[in-house]
Amino acid sequence: MPHRTLQTLKLARANLMHMKRLLYAAFLVLCFCVSITCSTLSSGLLLHADDIRLRGGHEQSAIDSTMIKSITQRTLDTRGKRMYLESRGAQDDDKPPSLGMDGVSPSEYRSKFEIQVKDPKSSIPLDPIQTFAKAPFAQEILTEVRAAGFQHPSPIQAQCWPYLAAKRDLVAVAKTGSGKTCGYLFCAFMKILKLCPDLEMKRRGSRSSKYSNSPVRSHALVLAPTRELVVQITAEAQKFGKSCGIVNVAIFGGVGRGMQMRQLNMGAHLIIATPGRLNDFIDCGTARLDQVEYVVLDEADRMLDMGFEPQIKKIFKTLPAHPVRQTITFTATWPKGVQKLAATYLHEAVQVNVGGVDELIVNSDVVQEFHHVRSHTKEAKLLEVLQTISPDPSACDASIIIFVNTKRNCDLISRKLRQQSWRARSIHGGKLQDERLRALNDFTSGRAQVIVATDVAARGLDIKGVSHVINFDLPSSGAEDWVHRVGRTGRAGAKGHAHTFICDGDAGSAGDLIKILTKANQPIPDFLTHLASLRRRSSMSRSGYSGRDRYGRSR
Missing domain, CATH: 3.40.50.300 (P-loop containing nucleotide triphosphate hydrolases)
Known part of the structure; x- marks a missing residue:
């Protein structure tokens, strides 16, 4: 009996030692896994902290x-x-890199x-x-x-x-x-x-807390x-x-x-x-x-x-x-x-x-195209121009701003373009600020290809990559606003395209447009020259000047 008990104790002791070795091996494996996991989490937290730092400036902005x-x-x-x-x-x-005009x-x-x-x-x-x-x-x-x-x-x-x-x-x-x-x-x-x-210390990698709590x-x-x-x-x-x-x-x-x-x-x-x-x-x-x-x-x-x-x-x-x-x-x-x-x-x-200071100058990087239209044919001409930019609206990668003079036209044209499968938004002074920002966000992010705008946006926008500007209406205030409108494209050295619709009623602006185009070495369409001459003759007739004396003889 004592001999059997001794044998049992020895066997139990051997099993216990074996279990201890297994537990020790498992412990080593666990430590290895924990080490890898901590390393991964540390890297992830650092990246996450960096992302939070990057986003911090944005969340402190007053934009919606x-x-x-x-x-x-x-x-x-x-x-x-x-x-x-x-x-x-x-x-x-x-x-x-040496980026510039060396030499x-x-x-x-x-x-x-x-x-x-x-x-x-x-x-x-x-x-x-x-x-x-x-x-x-x-x-x-x-x-x-x-x-x-x-x-x-x-x-x-x-x-x-x-x-x-x-x-x-x-x-x-x-x-x-x-x-x-x-x-x-x-x-x-x-x-x-x-x-x-504090900013300078952070830039230099210093951990000094001297300025850390400064407002x-x-x-x-x-x-x-x-x-x-x-x-x-x-x-x-x-x-x-x-x-x-x-x-x-x-x-x-x-x-x-x-x-x-x-x-x-x-x-x-x-x-x-x-x-x-x-x-x-x-x-x-x-x-x-x-x-x-x-x-x-x-x-x-x-x-x-x-x-x-x-x-x-x-x-x-x-x-x-x-x-x-x-x-x-x-x-x-x-x-x-x-x-x-x-x-x-x-x-x-x-x-x-x-460039010029006391004169209006149009960007020479913008190719100008003028279209002689009637008021009731403008919408058809707009669709025709858009078709030349991209025959398939769903595949269009252009970024287009269309300028109009009235809020009513702004919303109307935007709605009609959406009916033609164009992803269009509108922006004008009658919209709430969050609506205007949402439209701008859709346009800058590419969710919208076209934004229809009144002059409230003509000089307020600085959107990169605008490929085309279309002046559905010529600005009622004259050539200066036209220059600022077409200045939305062709920025930072890129090439741009501008289309301008002109009716006979716009003849009063023809002379100023010709002067601006001449200074920019842009071609002048014949109909624009004709409208300018009609305007001059109309002005002379209203002032009583006919080119002849009271006897009908040429002066």
């Missing part, structure tokens, strides 16, 4: 949720392109692009920055620029950046689509980075005339400034104040606003501009046309004075009102002109 979603998607797409560039190795980062002297560059510089302090202009490699910007900004596909600075950017970097007040006069938005935004970013130690102050302000333009500028600011941690806020009317007020209270480095709504927040004490040192008046001529001068005057009373404040004005034309505005708020400003 639909617009935020679109801008965020474009941001993530851009981030993917940037990661691809960086994955090619440090060699690409250490040796940025061209500054004077030759200015001559080529018709740049004139007027500096009250010097008769010798500063050299233009012809390549991004020579631009005085943070590497994060230049990385975003390369990821966006920009090859070299536009003429207005190249000549303005040296003066903005030198803290000079500046007036820039250039046609629409000249790259002015990035022209002033990049320098605004550098000003903000200089004035915000976000507003150091830069951009004023724009329309809600649409504010939205466009905000999208550009988020796209190029997010990697530096710059927080911006869009302030405009037509939507509730609650979200914008909360964002102002949270703090923003850059405020992009229409004058009216910004004044509302100044009055209630929500917007504080006492530390703003960089101010931009974008489309100053348009703001004056819309009657914003009193609001602008009120805003400037709350801003620091020169020399603390640097003021920049961008304008497409140089009328006396803008000259007076510049003389009031800018100090010894440098003026940079690209």
Whole structure:
């Protein structure tokens, strides 16, 4: 019996040792799996945190949720392109491409692009920055620029950046689509980075907490005339400034104040606003501009046309004075009102002109086509033109803006185009702000091929890649608005196409159109010349001039 018990104990002990070895092996396997899982989760969390950081700037914008979603998607797409560039190795980062006009002297560059510089302090202009490699910007900004596909600075950017970097007040006069938005935004970013130690410490990878709890102050302000333009500028600011941690806020009317007020209270480095709504927040004490040192008046001529001068005057009373404040004005034309505005708020400003200043100039990159029509045949002609752009609406990859003069026509044409299988939206001043933003979002995202618009959008939109502009109605205000309409296409060096429908009743604008086309070396259709001559003869007959004396003899 004792012998059997001893045998049983030995067997149990052996089984126990075997089980311990099995458990130890299982423990090792479990540790290995946990190690791999933790590593994966860590990487995922880092990526997720990076995505949250990227989205943070968007969620702090005052644009409605639909617009935020679109801008965020474009941001993530851009981030993917940037990661691809960086994955090619440090060699690409250490040796940025030479993107510009190497070998061209500054004077030759200015001559080529018709740049004139007027500096009250010097008769010798500063050299233009012809390549991004020579631009005085943070590497994060230049990385975003390369990821966006920009090859070299536009003429207005190249000549303005040296003066903005030198803290000079500046007036820039250039046609629409000249790259002015990035022209002033990049320098605004550098000003903000200089004035915000916390952002600079983060850029350099420092973990110092000295400035980590400092409140976000507003150091830069951009004023724009329309809600649409504010939205466009905000999208550009988020796209190029997010990697530096710059927080911006869009302030405009037509939507509730609650979200914008909360964002102002949270703090923003850059405020992009229409004058009216910004004044509302100044009055209630929500917007504080006492530390703003960089101010931009974008489309100053348009703001004056819309009657914003009193609001602008009120805003400037709350801003620091020169020399603390640097003021920049961008304008497409140089009328006396803008000259007076510049003389009031800018100090010894440098003026940079690209192209003509006192005359209307149409973009030579836009091919102009004119169609002589009757009022009742316009809709049929519109469908005919659209068929030439794309015979199959469902397969059309073009981006088309159709301009009309009335809200009624805007909605009517949009509805009829949808009946013809075109993905069309409409935008005009009678629509609610969220409806207008939704239409713009559909158009910019490609869900809509066509957007039908009144002149409320003619100078407020800055949409990339518009391939065609169709003037269903000639602008009632004349040739200036026509130039701004067709300026929606052919931007940033791309080719564009513009179609303009002209009725006999539009003869009053024929002469101005001929002058503009002649300066742009564009062909002039015979019927336009004929309408202009009819207009001249009609004017002479109304004034009593017939070309003969009272006896019927030729003069």
